[in-house]
Amino acid sequence: MLIAQIVFIALLVIAITLFSRQVRKIRRNILLGRDEQISGNRWKRWKNVLLLAFGQKKMFRNWIPAILHLFVYLGFIIINLEILEIILDGILGTHRLFLPYIKPVYPAFISAFEVLAVLVILACSIFLIRRNILHVRRFENPEMTCWPRRDANNILIFEIILMLLFLTMNASDQALQMKHYGHYYPTGSFLITHPIAQHLQQISPGLLVGLERGSWWLHIAGVLFFLNYLPYSKHFHILLAFPNTYYASLEPKSQMPLMADIVPEVRSMMGLEADDSQSAPASPPVHFGARDVFDLSWRHLLAAYSCTECGRCTAACPANQTGKKLSPRKIMMDTRDRLEEIGRNIDMHGSFVDDGKSLLNYISEEELRACTTCQACVEECPVSISPLAIILELRRYLVMEASSTPQEWNAMFTSIENNGAPWTFPPDERGQWASRLA
């Protein structure tokens, strides 16, 4: 028994160490973003966390996947209670540690977990069918090839395997209980696996113990492996959805944030006195708008890691619907990919060494130019990500620093500057519609 405990503890320590190392890297990457203070409104923010992350509110804009997702989500949360018992059993060398303390309700608890396990298997199977057989349109965009596609399938298959192992473990356990074998004390019958166990009666006890122990070990090893898969995967959203909904913007979706850095400059350009309410910036901006991930706020980078590539944003995007290259989901995926690239660069050199690239090597001007700022992507995101915020920051860089502007926009700027209107009408004709009223 002792050897098993040592092996288990070693496995646990290694898994947690590797996981926390990876999480620290992601935290470091996120903090490469521009500093931004989040002010007040804690109650509103917590409300968003409760409604959107815990409550899955936005998911229900789309009923079928919402219900299936709810199964997987509840399964994940509740089965963690079972994982707690498994981990303690592993460390202490016990079997079903909680049983003596909650004996009357124990089978009800495990039965509930089992029902959820079945629902998770069902939901994940349907998700696999939607992605690979029905080819639901939002999973078919150009950015959804190679790794994003494989990642999604890996997660679904992995969850199915973990749930099957959990059920196998319980079924063989129940069969052993019926045989009154060894330390497999009677627990009361589990809803799903008890009927199955009756069919397992003809299997020899030795084989059943092998099955039970085998699936116990594979299940927990699988869970620990999955834990370490998360930071490399879009599935990391199960953790970051919570902080992301907390830190998401509370302003109206159509409101663009002010570039406060340049206000004093514009005021002095216009011959206006300095405004005391606009305190001078501590340091001038490195770039006007965003050229690379460093110029985005840490909140945008947190959002990039929170995105699970569900594509509801892209499905609702009018530019994407009419065949333009813009896909809001790709904006988030590109931001994360670039950030990961920079992370690897830092790992290799100790600090970032210029690689001659920027986020604009990932996101083309054509994509950025196609956005109508209609906020459909922001509206749809179940976890309050705003691809629009990133698009607008990149546009600022293109126009104000790279001077890469379509000719028609330059004409519009000139007209606004000279005539006070985006069209070349003289200001003194502004009131003419009114004089023709009578």
Add this chain to the structure above:
Amino acid sequence: MQIPTVAELYAKGEKPELLYWVGCAASFDQRAQRTARALATIFTRAGIRFAILAQEESCTGDPARRAGNEFLFQMMALKNIQTLNQYGIQTIVTSCPHCFNTLKNEYPALGGQYEVWHHTQYLYRLVREGRISLKPATAEALQSVTYHDSCYLGRGNGIYDAPRDILQALQMKIVEMAHHRSRGMCCGAGGAQMWKEEEKGQTRVNIARTQEALATGSRTIAAACPFCNTMLYDGLKHAGKEEEVQVKDIAELVAEHLASDPTVGG
């Protein structure tokens, strides 16, 4: 009917009850001017002392800002705020959702604090308070209408009901498009797209959106934004339906249904 400018009132030591912020589109675009005239008619009928800035009004800076030109936006914003504050303007009604969003949400950060209404909100208030009265339903009014949500009103500022409430007050039957309210589809003009060609694609946003509107079978498409209005009209022309189906601003529909009783509303 004579619309005073704020400057004229100021010279007489007066201040308007509300400023009608016309916006560039309604000032210069012939289609959008109809909305402005409709609003002026309604305000006058309701006995509201309103004024316009005329040549003292400038672009709010919205298209420049969305295109990425924050410098130009701030220049326009600071200039407009200076004008508005100099006249002590408190209440603004505008017929452009883009002006509405900028004045209401983006000017406060630069020192411009006003009570800003979109005309659909304000008109619904006038209807509700009985300050304007509407003609009894005509056969035309009883027709079905579809309402196109402007992104900057709907998703941007959560204004979905006021325009629909007005259509209901006009006793029109609203047939919703496949995408409406928070799922409403853009007309294609926002984000400074109005001033440039669309990027390459299979179709144009306004054409796709107009198809949705036509699919409702309504003879009237109601809009609440001058840019949506233009984009949908272009979509109708593209579909060869501009004779059968019309795009109208909510304000135009209200003005057409004003009761002629001169005593109403003073």
